[in-house]
Amino acid sequence: MRAVVFDRYGPPEVLRVAELSDPEPGPGQVRIRVRAAGVQPFDVGVRRGEMPWAEVRFPQTIGQEYSGVVDRLGEGAGETGLRVGDAVLGSTMLNAYAEMVCVPVQNVVRKPDRLDFPTAAALVAASQTASGALNELRVADGDVLLVHAAAGSVGTVATQLARLRNATVIGTASPANHAYLRQLGAIPVAYGEGLVEAVRTTGLTPTVALDAAGGEAIAQSVALGIAPDRVGTIVDDKAAAENGTRVVRAGRSPERLAEVIALAARGAVTMPVRAYPLTDVVAAHAAVESRHGRGKVVLILEP
Structure with missing residues (x-):
């Protein structure tokens, strides 16, 4: 073979x-x-x-x-x-x-x-990772979920599953993918240094965050006032430890x-x-x- x-x-x-x-x-x-x-x-x-x-x-x-x-x-x-x-x-x-x-x-x-x-x-992989992360973060009806790297495979599934749970989703992505995120039912914002202000501009207050991007995503989520136990990452164990947040890997x-x-x-x-x-x-x-x-x-x- x-x-x-x-x-x-x-x-x-x-x-x-x-x-x-x-x-x-x-x-x-x-x-x-x-x-x-x-x-x-x-x-x-x-x-x-x-x-x-x-x-x-x-x-x-x-x-x-x-x-x-x-x-x-x-x-x-x-x-x-x-x-x-x-x-x-x-x-x-x-x-x-x-x-x-x-x-x-x-x-x-x-x-x-x-x-x-x-x-x-x-x-x-995206299905198992996203569904497990949403379960661990207790994403439910009424939540405002911030998904970092929402246009990627895990972000794509997490956004849709969260919407099926009646959560509101704010998704970070490059401007080229903002129309795609709207199709998934998310409110798009551009990632980068201005992310915190961009999220605040939506008029929504995130209650939970899923990081599939790394970098500044966890620190930005904490800066937005999200409780550390409801900030989860699948990619950045070091940043999670530094910020007192969670690594969410539910396994297969x-x-x-x-x-x-x-x-x-x-x-x-x-x-x-x-x-x-x-x-x-x-x-x-x-x-x-x-x-x-x-x-x-x-x-x-x-x-």
Whole structure:
């Protein structure tokens, strides 16, 4: 099978497509023929060598989120009702940019027919991260949620889920993405040095903040008077410690993922996809690394 590997830490150019042996599913596993794989900032960090706890052995495969079709069942995996040919999606660890991946059957979520493979892959990590963060921050009806980097993948899902909870959302983004945030139901403001005043100009008082940007986002949220226990970050542990706020990483949950996927199948949650063929993985990583653009970068594998 074809898979993306890297032989040393470094820039996007260290990534290459290699031929590897097809994996075989063990007991309780299924093998997925991958149709699309999401690209996330975590992958960039692994490639750079900035995730010391990640077990990397060169040549190292990479990738955390996939959608595809079941093509082989390991011993006992059929007891769940999953069958060869079923369309699925889910999380994995450092091996999703590949034509095949083997995963525990209990981590697999069925893909609704109305959701295409690229969008399904694009929603895997963002859905679990955003829904978990909103739960930890207790976002509810009547809240005014400030989402930093609202046009990114996590911000996109968090904004829509918060609106479904009847919260008001203020989203930070570059001016080029303000019309997009309005489409999601958010009130857009430009990020940067003038953010605090820009938020105040809306006439709204934020009660909770989710940081998916880093930098000054946490300090700005605290300056706006948001209680520290309701300021959460998914990207900046250091700033959270310095400001007495929270790191919100609820972890993976197939159940939470399935809930958001069901909303997406009904059109209640959307995700713009920026698609690249597997052979353009270097460009895909460069796009994520730039921290610009909206929605999600996804690698496409032909069936």
